[in-house]
Amino acid sequence: MGMLSGYRVLDFCSFVSGPTCTRLLADMGAEVIRIERPDKKKGSGPYCGGERTVDLGLMRGKKSVTLNAKDPEDFAILQKLIKTADVIVENFRPGVTKRMGISYEDVTKIKPDIIYTSISGFGQVSPYKNRGAFDIIAEAMSGFMSITGEKEGKPVRAGASIADIFSGLEAAYGTACMLLNREKTGKGNHLDVAMLDVMFAVCNNPVTQYLNTGIVAQKIGNEHPQDVPWNDFPTADGIFIIASARTNTFVKLCEVLGCEQYIDDPRFCNDDVRLKNKDACHEIVRSYTSKWKTADIIEALNEAGVPCAVINSIDEACRDESILARGMVATVSHKTAGTYQLPGSPMKFSEDPIKLTKGSPILGENNREIFGGLGMSKEEIDALLAKQAKVRTFFKEYALE
Amino acid sequence: MGMLSGYRVLDFCSFVSGPTCTRLLADMGAEVIRIERPDKKKGSGPYCGGERTVDLGLMRGKKSVTLNAKDPEDFAILQKLIKTADVIVENFRPGVTKRMGISYEDVTKIKPDIIYTSISGFGQVSPYKNRGAFDIIAEAMSGFMSITGEKEGKPVRAGASIADIFSGLEAAYGTACMLLNREKTGKGNHLDVAMLDVMFAVCNNPVTQYLNTGIVAQKIGNEHPQDVPWNDFPTADGIFIIASARTNTFVKLCEVLGCEQYIDDPRFCNDDVRLKNKDACHEIVRSYTSKWKTADIIEALNEAGVPCAVINSIDEACRDESILARGMVATVSHKTAGTYQLPGSPMKFSEDPIKLTKGSPILGENNREIFGGLGMSKEEIDALLAKQAKVRTFFKEYALE
Numbered sequence: 001m002g003m004l005s006g007y008r009v010l011d012f013c014s015f016v017s018g019p020t021c022t023r024l025l026a027d028m029g030a031e032v033i034r035i036e037r038p039d040k041k042k043g044s045g046p047y048c049g050g051e052r053t054v055d056l057g058l059m060r061g062k063k064s065v066t067l068n069a070k071d072p073e074d075f076a077i078l079q080k081l082i083k084t085a086d087v088i089v090e091n092f093r094p095g096v097t098k099r100m101g102i103s104y105e106d107v108t109k110i111k112p113d114i115i116y117t118s119i120s121g122f123g124q125v126s127p128y129k130n131r132g133a134f135d136i137i138a139e140a141m142s143g144f145m146s147i148t149g150e151k152e153g154k155p156v157r158a159g160a161s162i163a164d165i166f167s168g169l170e171a172a173y174g175t176a177c178m179l180l181n182r183e184k185t186g187k188g189n190h191l192d193v194a195m196l197d198v199m200f201a202v203c204n205n206p207v208t209q210y211l212n213t214g215i216v217a218q219k220i221g222n223e224h225p226q227d228v229p230w231n232d233f234p235t236a237d238g239i240f241i242i243a244s245a246r247t248n249t250f251v252k253l254c255e256v257l258g259c260e261q262y263i264d265d266p267r268f269c270n271d272d273v274r275l276k277n278k279d280a281c282h283e284i285v286r287s288y289t290s291k292w293k294t295a296d297i298i299e300a301l302n303e304a305g306v307p308c309a310v311i312n313s314i315d316e317a318c319r320d321e322s323i324l325a326r327g328m329v330a331t332v333s334h335k336t337a338g339t340y341q342l343p344g345s346p347m348k349f350s351e352d353p354i355k356l357t358k359g360s361p362i363l364g365e366n367n368r369e370i371f372g373g374l375g376m377s378k379e380e381i382d383a384l385l386a387k388q389a390k391v392r393t394f395f396k397e398y399a400l401e
Numbered sequence: 402m403g404m405l406s407g408y409r410v411l412d413f414c415s416f417v418s419g420p421t422c423t424r425l426l427a428d429m430g431a432e433v434i435r436i437e438r439p440d441k442k443k444g445s446g447p448y449c450g451g452e453r454t455v456d457l458g459l460m461r462g463k464k465s466v467t468l469n470a471k472d473p474e475d476f477a478i479l480q481k482l483i484k485t486a487d488v489i490v491e492n493f494r495p496g497v498t499k500r501m502g503i504s505y506e507d508v509t510k511i512k513p514d515i516i517y518t519s520i521s522g523f524g525q526v527s528p529y530k531n532r533g534a535f536d537i538i539a540e541a542m543s544g545f546m547s548i549t550g551e552k553e554g555k556p557v558r559a560g561a562s563i564a565d566i567f568s569g570l571e572a573a574y575g576t577a578c579m580l581l582n583r584e585k586t587g588k589g590n591h592l593d594v595a596m597l598d599v600m601f602a603v604c605n606n607p608v609t610q611y612l613n614t615g616i617v618a619q620k621i622g623n624e625h626p627q628d629v630p631w632n633d634f635p636t637a638d639g640i641f642i643i644a645s646a647r648t649n650t651f652v653k654l655c656e657v658l659g660c661e662q663y664i665d666d667p668r669f670c671n672d673d674v675r676l677k678n679k680d681a682c683h684e685i686v687r688s689y690t691s692k693w694k695t696a697d698i699i700e701a702l703n704e705a706g707v708p709c710a711v712i713n714s715i716d717e718a719c720r721d722e723s724i725l726a727r728g729m730v731a732t733v734s735h736k737t738a739g740t741y742q743l744p745g746s747p748m749k750f751s752e753d754p755i756k757l758t759k760g761s762p763i764l765g766e767n768n769r770e771i772f773g774g775l776g777m778s779k780e781e782i783d784a785l786l787a788k789q790a791k792v793r794t795f796f797k798e799y800a801l802e
Binding site: 003004016020024028044046047048049053054056057058104122123124125126127128131132133134136137140141142143144145146147148149150153154155156157158159160161162165166167169170172173174176177178179180181183184187188189190191192193194196197198200201202203204205206207208209210211212213215216217219220221222224226230232239240241243245271302305307308309310311312313314315316317318320321322323325326328329340341342343344345346347348349350351352 | 404405417421425429445447448449450454455457458459505523524526527528529532533534535537538541542543544545546547548549550551554555556557558559560561562563566567568570571573574575577578579580581582584585588589590591592593594595597598599601602603604605606607608609610611612613614616617618620621622623625627631633640641642644646672703706708709710711712713714715716717718719721722723724726727729730741742743744745746747748749750751752753
């Protein structure tokens with residue numbers, strides 16, 4: 001069934017942040033209905049089975065209806081649909097929903113207890129609210145990029161769109177809390193999430209440190225500010241990670257590497273001195289690890305209880321034993337592509353476990369089901385879809401770019 | 402009040418992932434009680450007002466009681482406390498709660514509808530469940546690090562502990578959904594979150610791409626796989642970000658930079674050719690931006706509607722106009738430190754807004770309140786605390802390292 005089953009979510013989202021929020025709601029069993037332009041363009045690839053792979057991942061488990069909010073007849077249907085909804089999620093630029101007639105204020109007039117979740121780059125109220133924002137912009141302005149990257153290199157963004165994904169997840173958590181509160185109080189609510197704020201909050205530790213000590217965190221590559229040895233290290237055939245937090249782990253490491261002479265070395269014999277002699281310690285560890293093959297040293301260190309890790313490429317991660325054992329590669333159905341694969345949910349519940357079965361919808365896949373549920377006859381739906389097929393102007397002006 | 406007010410959460414967490422989950426529950430108004438070793442050691446700094454800054458950030462809004470689960474008398478009090486709880490959150494290594502007598506199975510015997518949230522590196526059931534895990538290990542094994550970093554550089558981890566933070570946020574979302582479901586069904590539930598799974602799911606897009614097309618994403622620094630120009634660019638006094646997704650933005654960019662001759666250049670005149678000529682396009686943009694001061698080009702590009710960003714350091718982010726305007730720097734109270742500052746919550750609700758007022762607790766700050774609430778007399782509490790002050794062995798063996 002799913003813990004959010006019975007709730008209807010209208011999804012007015014594009015890009016990644018909003019669709020991530022509704023993906024999380026869909027995973028939990030909510031009925032998520034994407035409201036899409038009848039003339040929606042697919043955007044850049046790569047493609048599989050006629051769909052963008054980014055959509056295959058993001059839109060799983062959702063439904064799709066086509067409606068043009070600028071067309072009066074479609075807008076009337078949209079209003080009926082809103083009356084049946086529990087939640088609206090949107091990630092337009094601030095102001096766009098007002099022009100469309102579906103702002104929080106508009107919607108509360110016909111559905112007073114609506115739960116309404118907005119995600120934007122800088123928030124509904126911000127000196128920058130009119131600026132466009134993408135993931136990298138929130139990563140850069142929040143301070144996050146300034147602490148990410150090699151010591152002597154450039155600040156770099158995360159390889160996944162973490163500002164989008166964190167914002168979607170934060171919004172999903174807030175939405176679940178608003179639904180819980182509505183069950184008790186009957187009250188609606190409006191959540192305003194800004195990607196910049198979210199990434200600033202992700203920097204909780206360095207920000208709190210700066211605000212209370214004045215210490216400004218810097219890029220340190222794969223090192224740890226306190227713990228040594230903790231870094232990437234070379235092997236004969238690659239690199240890997242050692243994360244050794246305390247002296248007892250350093251002792252085990254030296255035993256595996258066959259360099260017990262450093263265990264009692266006054267430069268390395270406790271946590272404090274190892275931190276002071278970080279570079280020397282890392283250099284010595286390097287000189288030993290470089291003689292091993294990656295697979296062999298990983299096995300030996302795990303055997304000895306020294307935290308370590310291979311740096312998997314994306315294809316290697318998809319074949320990881322634990323990933324596969326925990327069902328983290330799921331297979332879902334798709335109307336035109338048959339089936340396809342994607343990452344499973346990392347939320348493993350003992351009761352009501354999440355089971356991904358349905359992939360992304362094709363454009364308008366659920367028109368007849370949803371419009372029929374609003375009381376429209378087959379003839380009315382036929383006429384609506386025929387009109388949509390003809391008219392191809394729609395709400396282009398609301399696109400974010 | 403807070404949307405989760407009325408719920409009592411017992412927090413058996415250390416490090417970052419678990420405390421992040423309970424921080425999010427506390428932000429939302431839940432009563433979060435940390436169960437801490439009477440002889441808890443503080444760990445590494447920096448410090449402010451006698452507390453680690455990492456704890457000032459993570460433990461805000463929580464309460465603290467001291468109990469030693471290995472002492473029979475303390476354990477009996479813990480059992481009483483568990484009967485009053487709605488939620489337990491723990492991030493021990495799998496197996497430790499069983500040895501402590503507080504596993505999900507143990508707890509359901511005295512509190513059948515408990516909501517129990519576990520976070521670990523690899524999960525309660527995994528071929529790697531006995532291995533230690535830190536943030537960097539999940540980042541490395543999930544594939545995330547392999548796509549993060551400069552093109553020719555090393556794979557790097559995110560500068561914030563995003564595997565911990567994502568896991569805590571995912572767990573908080575799951576916990577809210579379990580609470581919502583319990584309100585309807587009366588049923589308890591156990592959520593098992595693995596940091597490796599979470600980071601693999603964060604790689605939703607590259608993983609879905611690989612699984613369905615075979616294309617393995619690579620590190621591309623600050624570039625975008627489809628959009629050009631999109632990168633960091635030099636100025637006369639630093640570097641900054643341009644994120645230009647479409648030709649109409651490229652046109653505006655050329656107008657600002659004063660290089661309109663490239664607008665109709667066959668190498669750059671549409672999205673497809675700009676992608677094919679990415680390096681040449683970036684090189685030309687660089688040659689122009691390098692003549693500007695950062696502040697001037699940011700202003701000019703924002704004026705023209707070209708998405709761009711300064712790369713703020715942590716201290717600069719704390720002074721950002723939007724961050725300050727949205728109340729993202731909060732001041733909270735602390736028993737011994739007076740007040741201190743930390744990042745606010747990025748969840749801005751129209752009803753029941755989050756107001757951070759209370760900072761982190763000192764060790765055992767809420768002993769008398771919580772133990773008194775269980776029916777213990779002043780004399781009984783005095784005796785308990787006197788015993789705790791004497792005995793300093795406690796459950797050290799359960800420490801994660």
